[in-house]
Amino acid sequence: MNAEFREKLLTQLRQPGRKADILIERYLGNPNGVAGCRPYTQDVEAALTLLPAGVHFLCGRFEEGKLFWCDVGFRPQVQAWGCTMASAIAGAVFAYRTHPDVGCYPDAGELTERAS
Numbered sequence: 001m002n003a004e005f006r007e008k009l010l011t012q013l014r015q016p017g018r019k020a021d022i023l024i025e026r027y028l029g030n031p032n033g034v035a036g037c038r039p040y041t042q043d044v045e046a047a048l049t050l051l052p053a054g055v056h057f058l059c060g061r062f063e064e065g066k067l068f069w070c071d072v073g074f075r076p077q078v079q080a081w082g083c084t085m086a087s088a089i090a091g092a093v094f095a096y097r098t099h100p101d102v103g104c105y106p107d108a109g110e111l112t113e114r115a116s
Helices: 001-011 020-029 046-050 085-097
Strands: 057-063 067-072 077-084
Touching: 001 020, 001 085, 020 085, 046 085, 057 085, 067 085, 077 085
Parallel strands: none
Antiparallel strands: 057 067, 067 077
16 A cells, blocks of 8 residues: 555544445455454444554544544554544554554564565
8 A cells, every 4th residue: 555545544534434444444454354344433442453462552632622643553653633532543553554664673562574
């Protein structure tokens, strides 16, 4: 996935909804398996199922509490924001899992090595 296309996808994940959830399913390779699409951008618990084991995250609110942000990872660290906490988490985890540098740093958590 090229960087420009990835950025376009990330902007679509800021608003919770079925379309955003389906985009996550499609581009992360059906993370929920045969159980089908989950409401990743609408439910915090569902969004957290996307977070890889051992990867840190931090969330908060801004714009007088109207918007939410989420940072995910370390080396690389990515940030996303959304209209709900779930959409911010889902967007940040999506950004992290699709980042070209994920897996390049062996000390950055329990990640698989990037194929050379």
